[in-house]
Amino acid sequence: MHPVRKRRLILVSLLIVGVSIAVGLMLMALGENLNVFYTPTQVHAGEVPSGHTFRVGGIVEEGSVVHDPDSLAVTFIVTDTANTTTIKYDGILPDLFREGQGILAEGKLDENGIFIATRVLAKHDEKYMPPEVDDALKAAQDIGAYKRNQ
Amino acid sequence: MWTWLHKLGSPKIFYNLANRLIPWFGWGALLLMLYGLYGGLVQAPADYQQGDSFRIMYIHVPAAWMSLFIYMVIAFCSAVYLIWKITLADIIARASAPIGASFTFLALVTGSLWGKPMWGTYWIWDARLTSELLLLFIYLGYMGLGSAIEDRRVAARACALLAIVCVVIIPIIHYSVTWWNTLHQGSSVSVMNQSSIDKSMLVPLLVMAFAFKFYYVAVVLVRARTDLLFQERKTNWVRKVLVNG
Structure with a gap:
């Protein structure tokens, strides 16, 4: 050259x-600072800004969603498998919100350590498949669990 | 070793090659796009979670890929220009920028429209969305710098330097979803590992990706060809081309 x-x-x-x-x-x-949300573990460890609005993200724990029958208020628990945070929210949830789904809540911690959300966003994963494949996967899992329990 | 590069860098050879290639890539893009859209919008099954909304992916994902790919082409051409001073490299880089900016804009708009029904918001300042928006501004800055400088050779050098300095945004956009917590999900399509997208949905996506690539090649050749004729307007071969049609 x-x-x-x-x-x-x-x-x-x-x-x-x-x-x-x-x-x-x-x-x-x-x-x-570049992370868009804190995990429940960070909330537990006190790494979150106190008195400020921040976001917490995690998986909605199975069986933890409690709807108030008279209003839109809802209480649920998010987990990162190590720790959990209880979230209270009064508003319309996104369509993808369900138990076992990843979500992101924006709001503040109150004095009892309960997260009062002003906005809840659904986070979806990178998996795309037809419903039949999902059903087949779940069925296979059920059979596996059944066999293990025998 | 580098003779092929110099040969391709010859304006006349490139002009003739572009003339022959443009229809192939243009029609190729149209056919691939028709096939990809039919496959994606009609043939592919609905998603188990997102239903039919996931189909915007067939525009969003290829557009986002193109926004990164075209920037890498610009950065590569800029390096070639700075090292070898091949004018054609500058012409191709400069012709690519508006196309890249359009794809970046398209990726941002389709992503935003997809975000509202799925996430519940049009926009969030997470690492992926913010870095992609930054890429749009880099494209616009690159184009602005180029047109602000009158002298073409000075402009070429300034643009090439800017493009190379800003190429660092590309790995940041790509890895933003793994390095940080984001609302945007991780990559579904992977070259190394198994893709986490069903094959029936993946095939139309890849067809659309090729369609967008073909479209880019066709448009960049048309734009570069025009610029080349203008840059070389005082030479004999251009005079001959213009007289003979």
């Missing part, structure tokens, strides 16, 4: 490496 071009190639490579390191350090410094 021509020496001038070789020098330019080295300069361009150095530029890319330099910018990558700078941005990498910046992102590391920002760290946790």
